[in-house]
Structures are given as C-alpha cells and as structure tokens.
Amino acid sequence: MRSASSHFSAPPVQYPVGRGLVLLWGLLALLGSGAAALLHWLLQGAGHSVVRLSVAIFFWLYAAGAVWHFWRHRVRGLLQWDGLQWRLEIDQRGRPAHSLEGALWVRLDLQNQLWVCLDVPDGRSTWLWLERQSAPDRWGDLRRAVYSRPRPDAPGAGEPAAARRTDA
Template sequence: MHSAPSVTYPVGRSRWAGRLALALWLAGAGAAALWLLQPGAAGWRQALALAAVLAAGAAALQAWRTAPQGELHWDGRQWLWSRRGGPQQPGLVTVHLDLQRCLLLRLQILDGRVRWLWLEPSFQPGRWNDLRRAVYSRASRQAPADLRDRQAAARP
C-alpha cells in the first residue's frame, strides 16, 4: 500500500460554510418572524426570541470572519498547521464531515488547541484530490507521539 503524497493546502474562509450558516440563520429568523406575526403573539417571549436570533446571526458572522487562515501540510508522516507567516505546528487531523466538495476537519494541535477547518476545492483545485487522499490515508490517523502521550495523560 502506498502512502498519500505530501500536500500543502491553503485554508481560508469557506464560502460553503458561510452560505450554510446564512441559510440556517435565515430559517431561524423566518420562524421567529412567523411567530411574531401571529395575532396577539407580541410579548416578552417573542422579544427574547428576536434577540436570540440577532445574537446568533452576529455570532455566526463573527465566527466566519475569524475562521482560521493559513496552510495545512501533510508531509507523508504527520500534519503540520501554520497560520499565515507563522511557524508550523504538528497536529492530528480527523474528518468530521465529507460532502465531496467540502470537508470539515478537526485539527488538534500539539499544544492542545483545536481548530475546525472548512476546506473546499476552490482554495486550490489542483491539489484537492491529493488533500482528500492524505486525510483518509492510514498514516494520517496516527497522532504524533507527543500528542498521543498528552492524550493518554489527560484520560482519568
């Protein structure tokens, strides 16, 4: 069995994830608006629902704007993450959602931080299949030794 080729893939704001968040927010806003339009429905509960919908929209927009940006690199043995202009940090990548044209990855960096990365082919179309091969390679599911040791020590 051959290992996946090394690949460096850019990470940025995913349009797909932004559209999904917008669609979910619009569905929630629509439901709140319909509830608000019911005869005799105006009250503190509806005001609270409206405030919650507005807060959720603001939180989703802020999360999309501050989405991690950098590069994810697979060298054939381990995953490395680097913010733009920053040092490379080893980590463990796991796939949480695969829609063929969009991947949601969980990156656990050696220092314990977790990043959620939405990746799509438009970031670098020529390397998309290489990235997909790397995230599903048997070796990519092996945590670096330091990360395995930390995870074992953290278990009760």
C-alpha cells in the same frame, strides 16, 4: 504484516484554509431560516407579548453576531501534509505566522467539502472547513492524505493518537 508501499502513500500536499463560500452560504441560510421562523411565529399571533418578542429577537441577533464573529475570526492559512504529520501554518494578517502540528481527523465528508479537526499534542483542537474550490487541482491529493496513515518510519506511527498525547 505487509510492508508499506510508496505507491499507496499519499503525496505531500499543501492546501489553503480559510476561504469557504459554501460554509458562508450555509451559515447565512441558517440565519435566514431562523429569521423566517421568527417572522412566521410573530405573524401567527405570538407577538402579543413584548417580553417574548424581545427575547426572540435578542436570541436571533445573538446568533447573527456569533455567525459574524465566527466568520471574521476563522482560521486562515496553509494546511500541509509531508507524509509524516500534519502542519497548519496560520496566517495572522500582518503578524508572523505560527504553526500547529498534530493529527488530523475527518469529522464530516461531503465529497467537495471536508470538516476536519487538527488535534495538537498539548490537547487543543482546531476545526477547519476545507472546500474543493479553494484549490481544485490539489483536492484529490488532499483527500488521499486525510485518509492515509503516516509512513511506518514516522515516530509514533503505530500508536493511537491518544497514546501520543502528553497530559500537562
């Protein structure tokens, strides 16, 4: 086994979380396409039943409300990698921030956007949408960090994430 080289280690990085115009536009496009499909369905004669029409409009309004709720309550803060572990400092708008520490997993990589999951040791997961435009000068460092392993001297660095978790 080769020894780890600091040359190949990801640098420490701090990256803002919570902005995300691409995510917003994607969600709005989904809502708009749902509205267009509903309108097409209604214009094709499916609107003769008041019950079907009411149910369809209710589900679209429910989806719109869910998108609005998601957008207003998404996680905002600062994601940090120190070479050993990931930490998320959550900004709670006027209240003291709290932090989560754990393992970060990439779930979707679109080159300029990342959808990641921060698994904390107590079993909770926090999903984050990261975009290059939030901090373009730090994007390369962030991408190196999300795909790097903790330094070998980190506690539990050789164990899989599932083995480091403790069940309550």
